[in-house]
Amino acid sequence: MTELQPSAARTASPIRLTLLTGFLGAGKTTVLNRLLSEPSVTDTAVVVNEFGEVGIDQMLVEAEVSDGLIELSDGCLCCSVRGELVETLERLADRSRKGRTLSRVVVETTGLADPTPILAAIMTHPVLVEAYALDAVVCVVDAVNGEMNLSERVEAARQLAVADRIVLTKSDLAPANEERLRRTIRAVNAHGEVVAMNDARSLADRILDCGISKMDGSLGDPADWLGHSHAVGSDHDHRHRHGSVRSMALVHDAPIPEQAAFAFLEMLGSFEGERILRMKGIVLTLEHPERPLVLHGVRGYLHPPARLPAWREDAKCQSRLVIIGENLNEPRVRDLFAAFTGGARTDAPDRVAIEDNPLVIPGMSFN
Numbered sequence: 001m002t003e004l005q006p007s008a009a010r011t012a013s014p015i016r017l018t019l020l021t022g023f024l025g026a027g028k029t030t031v032l033n034r035l036l037s038e039p040s041v042t043d044t045a046v047v048v049n050e051f052g053e054v055g056i057d058q059m060l061v062e063a064e065v066s067d068g069l070i071e072l073s074d075g076c077l078c079c080s081v082r083g084e085l086v087e088t089l090e091r092l093a094d095r096s097r098k099g100r101t102l103s104r105v106v107v108e109t110t111g112l113a114d115p116t117p118i119l120a121a122i123m124t125h126p127v128l129v130e131a132y133a134l135d136a137v138v139c140v141v142d143a144v145n146g147e148m149n150l151s152e153r154v155e156a157a158r159q160l161a162v163a164d165r166i167v168l169t170k171s172d173l174a175p176a177n178e179e180r181l182r183r184t185i186r187a188v189n190a191h192g193e194v195v196a197m198n199d200a201r202s203l204a205d206r207i208l209d210c211g212i213s214k215m216d217g218s219l220g221d222p223a224d225w226l227g228h229s230h231a232v233g234s235d236h237d238h239r240h241r242h243g244s245v246r247s248m249a250l251v252h253d254a255p256i257p258e259q260a261a262f263a264f265l266e267m268l269g270s271f272e273g274e275r276i277l278r279m280k281g282i283v284l285t286l287e288h289p290e291r292p293l294v295l296h297g298v299r300g301y302l303h304p305p306a307r308l309p310a311w312r313e314d315a316k317c318q319s320r321l322v323i324i325g326e327n328l329n330e331p332r333v334r335d336l337f338a339a340f341t342g343g344a345r346t347d348a349p350d351r352v353a354i355e356d357n358p359l360v361i362p363g364m365s366f367n
């Protein structure tokens with residue numbers, strides 16, 4: 001396959017990428033089939049990966065996607081097949097660049113996949129980072145086994161923790177479990193919108209095109225993107241936890257100098273990078289207060305920050321970051337944020353003391 005140069009893959013409007021996750025048997029293929037059956041879902045390629053059994057899922061995806069359906073085999077997407085996924089996405093970007101209409105790719109992972117290495121691979125690849133925009137991580141959770149999977153399997157908790165949208169399936173089979181499961185979902189993931197599979201409304205309307213910048217060029221609602229539970233308040237944080245997975249939000253009203261924001265991210269990467277499953281945020285900067293800076297990271301990697309053309313009229317102009325992590329040192333994250341946003345906490349070092357500290361570990365890739 002021809003190697004593309006980054007500039008060659010740059011498209012006017014990046015291909016939207018949806019990562020469809022969920023534990024074994026949760027209903028991922030069922031969700032995919034329903035999506036593909038909806039008339040609004042066009043110009044979509046589907047990449048599926050079946051652990052161990054070649055071709056099974058391809059037969060299960062019923063909709064007509066012709067050559068848009070690509071099956072990866074022989075291993076799990078998050079480990080051995082990552083290279084194959086990257087190559088496939090490169091090939092699709094190449095085809096799109098050569099004129100084949102492609103506005104969206106849905107990647108269905110295996111039930112055992114950790115989504116974070118996949119996100120990191122896409123985020124750090126020079127071609128993919130230009131050609132694709134992550135629309136959303138969608139996690140399917142089923143009412144029959146969801147509760148058990150979440151308490152027993154770390155993969156299930158990770159898949160749920162990093163999701164922007166959560167599709168609840170099999171409520172028809174176990175209606176009595178639904179209320180408790182919704183509470184558990186909230187404990188693991190405070191920000192993602194929960195969508196019921198048995199709701200007659202369009203699934204595509206609820207789980208596609210939910211990024212911060214929309215396909216038609218309009219701006220998404222930051223509160224929606226970051227999660228409604230974090231939409232209010234100022235200079236305070238919220239935390240939600242389940243086992244070792246937790247999410248916290250940092251909110252700051254005053255504009256932040258760009259350099260301070262990036263220094264904070266670098267420190268965050270140094271100290272907590274390994275433990276960050278996902279980070280997303282919108283920053284009100286001193287230099288360009290009218291153009292919010294969008295941040296998106298996974299593990300120790302930061303997606304090249306992008307500037308939106310403006311704030312939405314109905315959005316509050318303030319910095320908001322959501323950090324989802326495993327065994328995060330939350331007080332340290334809050335202290336760092338306070339130090340870099342000018343609000344040093346008592347008993348915490350200020351920014352100069354941190355930056356001048358020769359013992360600080362350099363080297364994570366939040367830059």
Ligand SMILES: Nc1nc2c(ncn2[C@@H]2O[C@H](COP(=O)(O)OP(=O)(O)OP(=O)(O)O)[C@@H](O)[C@H]2O)c(=O)[nH]1
Nearest residue numbers: 023024025026027028029030111169170171173197
């Ligand atoms: N009754 C009911 N059955 C469902 C629902 N969602 C999925 N199923 C069934 O659950 C089974 C597993 O669904 P799949 O869509 O294959 O699940 P998956 O997550 O793709 O499974 P793997 O690829 O094996 O991890 C199938 O028999 C589906 O028909 C639902 O909401 N209600």
